[in-house]
Amino acid sequence: MPELPEVETVRRLLKPTIVGQTFTGLVSLSPRQLDPAAPVMAKALKGRTIKDVQRRGKFLILALDDGSHLVCHLRMEGKLFHLAKDDPWSDPHDRVIFTLASGDKLIFNDTRRFGRLWYYAPKAELSCLSNLGPEATDLKPDYVYKKLRAERRPIKEVLLDQSVFAGIGNIYADEICFACHLNPFLPAKGIADLEQASADIARESARILELAIQSKGSTVRTYQAANHVKGSFQDLLKVYGRAGKPCTVCHTPICKRELKGRGTSFCPRCQGVPAILGITGGIAAGKTTVCKILEARGFHYISTDEEAKRLYEDPKVVKILSKIDPACFGKKGVDKDYLRRRLSEDKPFRRRWLTALYSALKEKVIHMINNQPDKPFAIEAPLLFQAKMDTLCTRIIQVVTPDPLARLIERGSKNPQAQMKLASTNDWERYTPQCDAIIATDGPRELLKSKVDDCLKKLGI
DNA sequence: GCAACTGTTGCTTA
DNA sequence: CTAAGCAACAGTTG
Numbered sequence: 128m129p130e131l132p133e134v135e136t137v138r139r140l141l142k143p144t145i146v147g148q149t150f151t152g153l154v155s156l157s158p159r160q161l162d163p164a165a166p167v168m169a170k171a172l173k174g175r176t177i178k179d180v181q182r183r184g185k186f187l188i189l190a191l192d193d194g195s196h197l198v199c200h201l202r203m204e205g206k207l208f209h210l211a212k213d214d215p216w217s218d219p220h221d222r223v224i225f226t227l228a229s230g231d232k233l234i235f236n237d238t239r240r241f242g243r244l245w246y247y248a249p250k251a252e253l254s255c256l257s258n259l260g261p262e263a264t265d266l267k268p269d270y271v272y273k274k275l276r277a278e279r280r281p282i283k284e285v286l287l288d289q290s291v292f293a294g295i296g297n298i299y300a301d302e303i304c305f306a307c308h309l310n311p312f313l314p315a316k317g318i319a320d321l322e323q324a325s326a327d328i329a330r331e332s333a334r335i336l337e338l339a340i341q342s343k344g345s346t347v348r349t350y351q352a353a354n355h356v357k358g359s360f361q362d363l364l365k366v367y368g369r370a371g372k373p374c375t376v377c378h379t380p381i382c383k384r385e386l387k388g389r390g391t392s393f394c395p396r397c398q399g400v401p402a403i404l405g406i407t408g409g410i411a412a413g414k415t416t417v418c419k420i421l422e423a424r425g426f427h428y429i430s431t432d433e434e435a436k437r438l439y440e441d442p443k444v445v446k447i448l449s450k451i452d453p454a455c456f457g458k459k460g461v462d463k464d465y466l467r468r469r470l471s472e473d474k475p476f477r478r479r480w481l482t483a484l485y486s487a488l489k490e491k492v493i494h495m496i497n498n499q500p501d502k503p504f505a506i507e508a509p510l511l512f513q514a515k516m517d518t519l520c521t522r523i524i525q526v527v528t529p530d531p532l533a534r535l536i537e538r539g540s541k542n543p544q545a546q547m548k549l550a551s552t553n554d555w556e557r558y559t560p561q562c563d564a565i566i567a568t569d570g571p572r573e574l575l576k577s578k579v580d581d582c583l584k585k586l587g588i
Numbered sequence: 589g590c591a592a593c594t595g596t597t598g599c600t601t602a
Numbered sequence: 603c604t605a606a607g608c609a610a611c612a613g614t615t616g
Binding site: 129130133185200201202203204205239241242243287289296297298345347367389390478479482483486515 | 590591592593594595596597
C-alpha cells in the first residue's frame, strides 16, 4: 500500500504501538531485502529503543535512541505492522520478523519481495533518501514552476519522479492531473499556462494527498492490509481505476492508455486530451473514406493494417513472434504462405500469434499517439476490439455499408468472394453495442462529410 | 492454461 | 546525456 497517504497511514498506526519499544533481534526470511545483511543489522539493532516513527516521501523511518535509523520502503505490496505479544499471526509472505523486548513483534510482510530495509549507523547519512525532492504535500508554486519550465518529459512522468516531488505514485499522479485539468501526456514545458498550472499542482497535490490521508489511503485490488486497516479513498478517486466509467464532472467516459509503462487514466474532456477516434467496421465498409474526411478536419490518421505490415520489419517484434514459431520467418522477412497455412490450421498457434501481434500493434499505436500528445487521431482498425484498442479511444465509430460485396467489385477486387470469406472472421456486428456512433457510407460523398461532422458534434468533439 | 495486469524503483541498453 | 525496457517477484483476473 505504497504512496504517500498509505505510508503516512502506516506511520500513524505504527507510531503509538512501537515508540519506546526495544529491539532484541530479527529473523530474516528473505535476505536480499536487507541492507546491510541480516546478521549485521541484527547486531546493530539489538538493545536499541525506537524513539520516533517518521516519513519522508514513501519511506518510513524509525529513529533509534543512539541516533541510528532503520529505514523502510514498502514498494508495491510491502506491509510493516506491529504484532502484540500473543498474537498467533503467521503468513508465508512474512519477510522479516523484528523481535522486541516486550515480546511484541514488528513484522515486515511483502508478497512480491520488492520492499527494502536499510540500517544506518549514528551520524551516517540516510543515503536512500538523498535524492528526494520536497514533500508533495508541501510544494511552493515557484518551485513547481522552476522544475517544469525546462522539462521535456510528460507532466505525469515528472509528477512520478521522486527527485522532483516526493510521495506521488501512479494513483495520485492521475488524480492530480485530473484535478488540475492537465493532459498527463503533454511535455511539462508545453503546458499552456504553466504558471497557473504550477499553482494548481502545488495546491491540488496537498489537497488530494491530505484528503487521502484522512481516508487512511486507497485500498485497491482485493488486497487486504495485514494490519486490518483498510483505506477508503478508492471510493473518492475520480479517474484511477475508472476507465470506461463516466467522468464524475462531465460524464464523458474515462479513458486509459499507457505512459512510461504505467496505466494512465484520464477524462479526455476535463483534461483537454485530444480525441482519439477509433474507426472500425467490416470489410469495404468505407472506413478509409471516413478517415480521409477526418484527416481533412485535422485528425492524424493511423491505419492499423499498414502498421501491422510494418511490424514484420521490426526486429523486436520479429524476435517475439519467432519465439512462437521460428519457421515463420525466412531470410527475407515473413514466409507468407507458411504463415497463412499455420494460422488457418493450428488454432492454439493462431491465438498465440494474434495476441502477440495485437499487443505489439497496440504498443506501436500508443507510441505514435504519445509522441504527439497535442494532436487528435483517427485510428482505422477493423479489429479494434480484438486488438484491445477500445480503451485507447475516446470515442469509437462504426462504419457500415449495405452491400460490401458490391463495394469490393466497385474497387476492382480480383476475387471479391474470397475476400468476403476471409473477412468473415471479423464479426464486427458483435461489437456494435460498444460503439459510440454508427456512420452508414451509402449515398454521395458530400452527404458523408456532413454525416461525419454531425457525428463529431453529437459526440462533443 | 496462458497472457495481461498490478500501488515501485533502479539498472541496463540503445 | 536521455529514454525506453526490463528485472526484481507473486498474485489475481479475463
